[in-house]
Amino acid sequence: MADETPAGVQLRLLQAALDHINQGFTVFDGDLRLVASNRWLFELLELPERLSRPGTPFAEFMRFNAERGEYGDGDIETMVAERVRRAGAFRPHYLERRRPSGEVVAIKGEPLPGGGFVTTYTDITDQRQREEALERAVSDRTAKLRESEQRLRLITDAIPALIARFDAEPCYTFANRRYAAWFGLTAESIIGRAVPEVIGDRLYGELEPHLRRALAGHEVTYEYRRTGPDGRLAEMRSTLLPDMDEHGEVHGCFVLSLDITEQKLREAELQQAQKMEAVGQLTGGVAHDFNNLLTIVLGNLNALRRLAADRPELAEFVDPAIDAANRGSSLVNRLLAFARGSTGEPRPVDVAATVVDLSRLLRRSMPSSVEVVTQLTDVPRPARADRSQLENALLNLALNARDAMGGRGRILFTIAETPVDSVRATVLGVAPGDYVRIDVKDTGPGMTEEVRRRAFEPFFTTKEFGAGNGLGLSTVYGFARRSAGTVTIASPPGEGACVTLYLPCTEPQAEPAGDEDDSGERNQVTGTGELVLLVEDDTGVRAVVRRQLNDLGYLVLEAEDAGEALDMIRSIGEIRYLISDIVMPGQMNGIALAREAKTLTPAIRVGLISGYAEGRETQELASCPFPVLAKPFATEALAGLMGRSV
Structure with a gap:
């Protein structure tokens, strides 16, 4: 019969309230006997009603769970005794237990004053499932992000450009493989390093104004030179793009750098070709009239010399004038050879024999303080060229070398056959194939970069006024180009100059019988x-x-x-x-x-x-x-x- 006393009514109200809580609830006294529990506990843990009676020992709850496999395999009494021992310690505890049926129950116990403890049981299955789903989503998102980053890395590494990003410090936060390798680093090792540390204080001092302007929110493009890890001097063009948020605040900069060395070379070659064409047109424009003037001068001087044959005292005036007019004619003819692009009479020429013969002549005519050496690394096939123009070109190079050395040093001729592949051919501006390469190297002081760039310009000379007309190297250039070859100069300051002629190889052929006399x-x-x-x-x-x-x-x-x-x-x-x-x-x-x-x-x-x-x-x-x-x-x-x- 229900207890209708006020205390009984209050206990029923309290029990009803506990039964409506969506957590399991138990209270055990100091003797580990049940004092109170609620309905949700028995539904959550699927416990029998008999265990809900007040006074039920804690051990009965543990034995029931152990017998139905809640605690796994093992001796039941041992498992029960261990749990009773821990409960008797009356210490706060929290644990989560996944039931055989799959639910996850959070168990939290707190000791009560005077002994005993209160325990709550919460079904956190949905919460854990949501957390696990979230963890899987995060893991999948992370994996996809990592895959995307790897794909982006592959793309940026494959792009023939130097790509990087630095923050406002400025420190690098990203760099593709080419960018890092340009500074002798790996893409991983460059991250987090300060820009000055990576590019060097000298280059940073040169580029710092551009970096400051970019970090101020401006797109900046600039060019610079740097010697790369391979020792090659490269021309670079870089663009800095500010990394800004929606509020316009700059958080760093993206860097795109391109190697424009070949482009600069092409531009220089185009400018050189345009200069040569302009000089050729200018020369052609005045040559006709100038040669007419020289024809009149020489014709009258020669007539005067014949008429005054019986007056030798006039010869000292007439002969120098004729000599000067002939020198003027020779100068114009050299200019005309350049302007016309005349190829002469190209035929297979034994370059090695030509150089050896010329070297023998030079040794007799050069001062004893100039050593002339010929070095054959192999016996090349003939080159297709005009022999007299080749000899004239080599003579010009030898005389230039002599003058550059101040009449003291060594001139080295090196001849070899060399293949020129498509990449090298593009750089040289010739067709791919086999070439006879002739190096003419001296031991002089070398050239500055400015002098080297202008060396083939007609009338350009570093000699004192009256010591040269500046046509020697331009004549060599014209001969090489007309012969379907080219000429280059390498001249590190202080290491002498090396002028290299490339002439296309050809097969030998029989020379025509008899000597031809073009003069008539x-x-x-x-x-x-x-x-x-x-x-x-x-x-x-x-x-x-x-x-x-x-x-x-x-x-x-x-x-x-x-x-x-x-x-x-x-x-x-x-x-x-x-x-x-x-x-x-x-x-x-x-x-x-x-x-x-x-x-x-x-x-x-x-x-x-x-x-x-x-x-x-x-x-x-x-x-x-x-x-x-x-x-x-x-x-x-x-x-x-x-x-x-x-």
Whole structure:
């Protein structure tokens, strides 16, 4: 029968309240007997109702759990005794236990004053499942993030650029493999290191203003030079991009650096080519008129020398003037060879034999204080080039080396055959293939970088005024390029200069029998009153050439242009020779005039003279069937032209 006393009513109300709590609840006294519990405990732990009676020993609860396997395998009484012993210590405790059915129960015990303890049992299965799900999600997210980072690392490492990030300190927080290797580090070891520590105080001092500006929120692009771990001096272009949040606060900078060494080389080569082209055009523009002037000067001086043959006292005035005019003619011809891009007569040349012969000549002509050495690492195949132009190029290099050494030191010629692959060919600006390489090295003081860059420019010289005209190396450059090769200079200051010629290899072939005499002087012809039509638009030149032809025994008719000349050919049948300038005013040049003249009068013999041909005339000269004599020329050379006329 229910206790209706106030105390009984209060106990029922308290029990009802405890039964509504969603936690299990037990109270044991100092003798480890049950004082109170609630319904939720028995539902949570699936305990029998009989254990809920007050006074039930704590050991009965433990025995029931042990018998149904809550504590795993083992002797039941031993497991019960151990748990009773721990409970009797009345110490605060907390543990979580996963029941065989899968629920996770959190058990928290607290001792009571005077003995005994109160224990709460909480079902935390859902909480643990959520936590485990969260842990799995975090683990999956971490794995995906790590995979993404690895993929990003692979991408940035594969990009042919230097990529990094540094914070506001500035210290590195990221660097791809190329960036780290550029400073001799690994991508892992660079992280966390200060920028000055990595790039060095000198470079940091140079770049610090750019870093400060970038950390102030500005995108910055700059260029710098640095010697890399491989010892190569590289040109670099870097862009700094500020890393800003949505509020505009800068937290660091991203770095993108590109090696632009090859680009700079290409730009320099393009500028060099443009300079060469400009000089060639300038030279071609003045050469025709200048050669006409020299023709007049030399023609009159030679005439004066013949007229004054019985007055030797005049020779000391005339001969130096003729010598100076001839030197001027030689200078113009060298310029014209550069401007025209004339290849001469390229044929297979035994480079090794040519260098050996030249070295022998140089040893006899150089001062005894200059040692000339030839070194053959192998016997290369012939190179396709004009032998005389090759000899002239090597002679120029030897003389430059002598002057650079101050007349004391060693000039070393090294000859070898070397393959040039596509990468190296791109750098050199030639076609891939096999080349004969000729190194001309001296023991002089070397060149500064500025001098090395400008060395091939026409008229550029470091010699004192009057000691050189600055055409030596430009002539070598022109010869190499016209021969489908190239020339380079390596010259560390204080270590001398090494000029390297690359000429394409070719297969040997039999030389034509007999010596060829391009000057035509072996075929000189003098006239016996034959009629010559001289076509020249410059009055002074026409007067000189007319006198030379008269001296050779010819009668001369004159015309200023092609139209006038054709009229004469049609009306005067006695004309036996046509001597015409190539470049003339009007629509018809000398080559076209010669062809028309041969059509009108097939028996007429034709010879051409030229101060300089450009544009259309240059192309026509390549297939011109008529002999050409370059201005200025002596009477003997003109006689040779008459003998070669066709």
